[in-house]
Amino acid sequence: MNQQEWNIKARSDSCQVCNKTFADDEVFFSRLDFGEGGYGRRDCCAVCWNDAAKKNALSVWKSVYKLPPPPAPEPLKKETAESLLRELMETEDPANRNTIYILAVMLERRRILVERDVQTREDGVKVRVYEHRKTGETFLVPDPGLKLSELKSVQEEVVARLGGRETGQAEVGAAPVESKETP
Ligand SMILES: [Zn+2]
Incomplete structure (x- = not known):
């Protein structure tokens, strides 16, 4: 079984329940669970965040959505x-x-x-x-x-x-x- 050991899960740009796009500085909620396909993450707006949305989550947390910055002009890739x-x-x-x-x-x-x-x-x-x-x-x-x-x-x-x-x-x-x- 090739279970992924490490994982980076991207933040969504919209609520995964109602599909509304997050605004800059909007409070939203995230949940993490572990299923057959490994870890899964779902992001959810404050309106859709209720007991059903939290059910069986491994972890839940609250964040503030920040609009992604424009891509930096970085012609030289530096290793950090x-x-x-x-x-x-x-x-x-x-x-x-x-x-x-x-x-x-x-x-x-x-x-x-x-x-x-x-x-x-x-x-x-x-x-x-x-x-x-x-x-x-x-x-x-x-x-x-x-x-x-x-x-x-x-x-x-x-x-x-x-x-x-x-x-x-x-x-x-x-x-x-x-x-x-x-x-
Ligand atoms: Zn929503």
């Missing part, structure tokens, strides 16, 4: 913690499990991702439900349960990986770890 996370989540290679987790934690510290929920799967694995503050996407990241000693070496590995890709470019905000987090 975020682009690396997206790339690794697409590969679905279990060897990337620890790296994916560390990148998600880094992005949470930088307030790019916000943790919405933590779920425990039937096999005991904890899955952290992150939401991207700007795009509203949901990132489902299994927590590999790293010990503190392991955290450090994985973090160094990630920093090296980002450093290798970011050579020659002194980008603002590209520092992979906040030094204040280092004991």
Whole structure:
């Protein structure tokens, strides 16, 4: 069974019950559930959000819809913690499990991702439900349960990986770890 381990679920631009397009700054609700096809996400306007809409949801949360910004003029693709996370989540290679987790934690510290929920799967694995503050996407990241000693070496590995890709470019905000987090 090829069950997707990691998953990014896009935010909808309209209510999935009444199909009304969300307006800028409109409050809406999201639900996450787990079925035969893996994780599923539904977004719903405040009018349609009722007990029936919430029924059997694994997680529910409330957000404010922000109109997506126009595509940035970015001719040079730069590798960042975020682009690396997206790339690794697409590969679905279990060897990337620890790296994916560390990148998600880094992005949470930088307030790019916000943790919405933590779920425990039937096999005991904890899955952290992150939401991207700007795009509203949901990132489902299994927590590999790293010990503190392991955290450090994985973090160094990630920093090296980002450093290798970011050579020659002194980008603002590209520092992979906040030094204040280092004991
Ligand atoms: Zn609706």
